[in-house]
Amino acid sequence: MPELIAPTTRLHSAWLEARDEWGPGRHEDGFGLEPADEVDSPDGFATWVARLADGSGPKAAVTGPGCTYRWIVEGDRVLGGIALRHGPDDQVLRFGHIGYGIRPSSRRRGLATWALGRMLTEAWALGLDRVLMVCEVDNLASVKTIERHGGLLEGVKDTEHGPARHYWITA
Numbered sequence: 001m002p003e004l005i006a007p008t009t010r011l012h013s014a015w016l017e018a019r020d021e022w023g024p025g026r027h028e029d030g031f032g033l034e035p036a037d038e039v040d041s042p043d044g045f046a047t048w049v050a051r052l053a054d055g056s057g058p059k060a061a062v063t064g065p066g067c068t069y070r071w072i073v074e075g076d077r078v079l080g081g082i083a084l085r086h087g088p089d090d091q092v093l094r095f096g097h098i099g100y101g102i103r104p105s106s107r108r109r110g111l112a113t114w115a116l117g118r119m120l121t122e123a124w125a126l127g128l129d130r131v132l133m134v135c136e137v138d139n140l141a142s143v144k145t146i147e148r149h150g151g152l153l154e155g156v157k158d159t160e161h162g163p164a165r166h167y168w169i170t171a
Helices: 009-021 042-054 058-063 089-095 111-125 140-148
Strands: 002-006 069-072 077-085 100-101 132-134 152-159 162-170
Touching: 009 042, 009 069, 009 077, 042 069, 042 077, 069 111, 077 089, 077 111, 089 132, 100 111, 100 132, 111 140, 132 140, 140 162
Parallel strands: none
Antiparallel strands: 002 069, 069 077, 077 100, 132 162, 152 162
């Protein structure tokens, strides 16, 4: 049975395994990994996990203080990550309130839909009455996930990574 947990140094090896499965390049949004983060060593990983816990460091420049990170785990296996941004409005408008990613071998199990539902509950508890979701135009899995939670398409906008769909989910 999957769970959402706060990032932890206890799962260093499991997290590295998930990262390696994604391969080189841009990593999934839900982990908050920045190019300057050194996560291979135990000390570097601990520094990164501490930054995720307090919202400081390089990611704060993108999301501002106020980003809740959760890992999607099953036992000692990291299946994905999800982040709830509740920082500056201009950054939320660029990236959305919630971003997530599921490692390739764990996709098609409904994990993203389940995790998004859990994070929407956290968003409502923070007082947000609507949540912006942004996904790449051709990411049909995310489109289905967002629409399953009542996401209404506002439109397609050009972003630094190409065109992206912008959806709103209302409490």
